[in-house]
Amino acid sequence: xxxxxxxxxxxxxxxxxxxxxxxxxxxxxxxxxxxxxxxxxxxxxxxxxxxxxxxxxxxxxxxxxxxxxxxxxxxxxxxxxxxxxxxxxxxxxxxxxxxxxxxxxxxxxxxxxxxxxxxxxxxxxxxxxxxxxxxxxxxxxxxxxxxxxxxxxxxxxxxxxxxxxxxxxxxxxxxxxxxxxxxxxxxxxxxxxxxxxxxxxxxxxxxxxxxxxxxxxxxxxxxxxxxxxxxxxxxxxxxxxxxxxxxxxxxxxxxxxxxxxxxxxxxxxxxxxxxxxxxxxxxxxxxxxxxxxxxxxxxxxxxxxxxxxxxxxxxxxxxxxxx
Amino acid sequence: xxxxxxxxxxxxxxxxxxxxxxxxxxxxxxxxxxxxxxxxxxxxxxxxxxxxxxxxxxxxxxxxxxxxxxxxxxxxxxxxxxxxxxxxxxxxxxxxxxxxxxxxxxxxxxxxxxxxxxxxxxxxxxxxxxxxxxxxxxxxxxxxxxxxxxxxxxxxxxxxxxxxxxxxxxxxxxxxxxxxxxxxxxxxxxxxxxxxxxxxxxxxxxxxxxxxxxxxxxxxxxxxxxxxxxxxxxxxxxxxxxxxxxxxxxxxxxxxxxxxxxxxxxxxxxxxxxx
Numbered sequence: 001x002x003x004x005x006x007x008x009x010x011x012x013x014x015x016x017x018x019x020x021x022x023x024x025x026x027x028x029x030x031x032x033x034x035x036x037x038x039x040x041x042x043x044x045x046x047x048x049x050x051x052x053x054x055x056x057x058x059x060x061x062x063x064x065x066x067x068x069x070x071x072x073x074x075x076x077x078x079x080x081x082x083x084x085x086x087x088x089x090x091x092x093x094x095x096x097x098x099x100x101x102x103x104x105x106x107x108x109x110x111x112x113x114x115x116x117x118x119x120x121x122x123x124x125x126x127x128x129x130x131x132x133x134x135x136x137x138x139x140x141x142x143x144x145x146x147x148x149x150x151x152x153x154x155x156x157x158x159x160x161x162x163x164x165x166x167x168x169x170x171x172x173x174x175x176x177x178x179x180x181x182x183x184x185x186x187x188x189x190x191x192x193x194x195x196x197x198x199x200x201x202x203x204x205x206x207x208x209x210x211x212x213x214x215x216x217x218x219x220x221x222x223x224x225x226x227x228x229x230x231x232x233x234x235x236x237x238x239x240x241x242x243x244x245x246x247x248x249x250x251x252x253x254x255x256x257x258x259x260x261x262x263x264x265x266x267x268x269x270x271x272x273x274x275x276x277x278x279x280x281x282x283x284x285x286x287x288x289x290x291x292x293x294x295x296x297x298x299x300x301x302x303x304x305x306x307x308x309x310x311x312x313x314x315x316x317x318x319x320x321x322x323x
Numbered sequence: 324x325x326x327x328x329x330x331x332x333x334x335x336x337x338x339x340x341x342x343x344x345x346x347x348x349x350x351x352x353x354x355x356x357x358x359x360x361x362x363x364x365x366x367x368x369x370x371x372x373x374x375x376x377x378x379x380x381x382x383x384x385x386x387x388x389x390x391x392x393x394x395x396x397x398x399x400x401x402x403x404x405x406x407x408x409x410x411x412x413x414x415x416x417x418x419x420x421x422x423x424x425x426x427x428x429x430x431x432x433x434x435x436x437x438x439x440x441x442x443x444x445x446x447x448x449x450x451x452x453x454x455x456x457x458x459x460x461x462x463x464x465x466x467x468x469x470x471x472x473x474x475x476x477x478x479x480x481x482x483x484x485x486x487x488x489x490x491x492x493x494x495x496x497x498x499x500x501x502x503x504x505x506x507x508x509x510x511x512x513x514x515x516x517x518x519x520x521x522x523x524x525x526x527x528x529x530x531x532x533x534x535x536x537x538x539x540x541x542x543x544x545x546x547x548x549x550x551x552x553x554x555x556x557x558x559x560x561x562x563x564x565x566x567x568x569x570x571x572x573x574x575x576x577x578x579x580x581x582x583x584x585x586x587x588x589x590x591x592x593x594x595x596x597x598x
Contacts, residue, residue: 231568231569231570233567233568233569234518234521235518235521235522235525235567235568236567236568238518238519238521238522239522239525239526242522279569279570280568280569280570281568282564282568283525283529283547283564283568284544284547284548284551287543287544287547288544290543290544316542316543319543319544320543322526322543323526323529323530323533323543323547
């Protein structure tokens with residue numbers, strides 16, 4: 001059991017580490033998403049390696065991978081697929097869109113119109129897609145990793161609460177430290193040129209992603225099975241329920257967490273315990289994951305916002321009440 | 324009695340005949356440029372206004388001629404004067420053959436001047452008068468400002484927060500961590516602490532050590548990491564995790580050993596930490 005755990009987590013970390021400097025917490029959150037089949041939303045300013053990270057993880061694990069760059073003129077059929085008239089046979093055939101994959105990278109998801117965002121709802125929650133009159137199950141495992149730029153809001157559509165709730169985790173990426181940025185520059189200097197058919201151009205980090213996966217699907221499934229066996233105590237569940245209920249009763253919070261948030265905490269805590277090589281979850285898992293599970297699910301009241309309070313401050317108040 | 328009635332009748336006759344006398348004397352004087360009316364009963368019904376030039380001091384217009392009793396005619400005249408003075412109506416009426424209507428007699432039409440009689444035609448000089456301090460616009464604004472201030476003061480006076488008896492009374496200090504932990508620790512030592520109580524105990528112990536090590540403002544995840552590195556708090560929290568979260572838990576002896584230091588925790592010391 002320990003070998004599987006150590007091998008899977010460390011292999012993915014090492015492979016990603018070859019391409020991306022730092023961002024250990026993001027890699028951990030992506031592994032948690034992979035192990036639980038939960039969807040992950042990454043918030044970060046441009047240039048913080050969001051897309052590169054997802055690419056690196058997808059190629060480290062032998063998963064089908066699709067990337068969709070969301071734009072304002074996109075249609076739902078561009079994501080889920082459509083029925084096409086086959087002129088040779090004179091019959092309609094179903095064209096399956098990029099959502100039919102194991103790992104879907106929805107890049108800049110808030111640039112798409114609400115109808116396209118809504119098209120993802122069924123896929124994210126029910127793991128199936130309806131095209132025409134027929135429903136099609138999505139491949140298993142299936143998870144969406146979406147990225148979003150929190151700064152540039154012109155021409156974007158804010159994700160509604162219902163859709164945000166579908167994301168098990170929402171992680172906010174920080175800039176790398178000074179040492180990490182220096183390492184990024186050093187690596188870039190060593191990359192050299194990529195030569196293709198007589199032409200050449202400087203290599204990027206995307207060219208450095210290794211071709212062979214370090215883990216196969218059976219190993220992932222095995223790890224997922226181990227995650228499901230991680231022990232969750234009654235006391236931990238009491239902590240989770242108390243925490244979720246606190247979000248609903250805090251005077252500064254207008255919209256608290258749904259029961260889905262509690263489920264997400266327990267699932268994510270199990271996966272984190274697996275990553276930390278434990279057979280059981282502890283309160284530390286709750287405190288570490290609280291921000292990513294809860295922050296995108298709560299909405300502060302108008303009065304609290306007018307007083308200059310921020311969701312992160314209110315969340316810390318709740319956590320301090322808890323411990 | 325008869326004399327009295329005769330006097331009343333005489334007065335009534337005088338009053339009834341007074342308008343005819345007034346008409347005979349002409350209408351009330353009018354100012355220059357102001358149109359006047361004149362009703363007159365004449366013996367002929369064919370009087371016409373006399374043709375006038377543009378220098379005439381008075382214009383007379385026949386509004387209507389209606390037959391009256393006794394073969395006479397009731398005339399409605401309108402006139403307008405351009406120069407002050409007393410004019411004879413007969414000078415401004417003619418017969419259809421153009422002869423003067425001298426038989427009308429002395430019916431004066433008086434036009435008065437707007438200016439005083441001794442006015443020499445000099446223009447009045449403009450005298451700038453200061454805006455009055457009281458009255459008018461300033462008074463209105465001052466009144467409104469006063470009303471606003473009085474309203475504000477009344478609002479502040481009646482809306483002031485009254486000191487309630489609840490605020491004045493001295494509230495008992497909140498129970499310290501030690502006081503809150505003690506019953507839970509005793510129950511745990513006796514082996515009958517529920518899962519809810521265990522969760523509460525774990526929160527209180529974490530809070531106790533967080534306060535004791537002065538980490539209240541730190542991010543909770545970071546504070547927990549600091550606590551786990553602390554020799555005393557770290558060993559306690561790890562033991563708590565093993566007891567409460569690890570499958571199999573801990574034996575009663577281990578639980579008793581774990582909780583023993585907290586069974587006799589001095590309340591005063593804990594309160595000092597909280598203060």
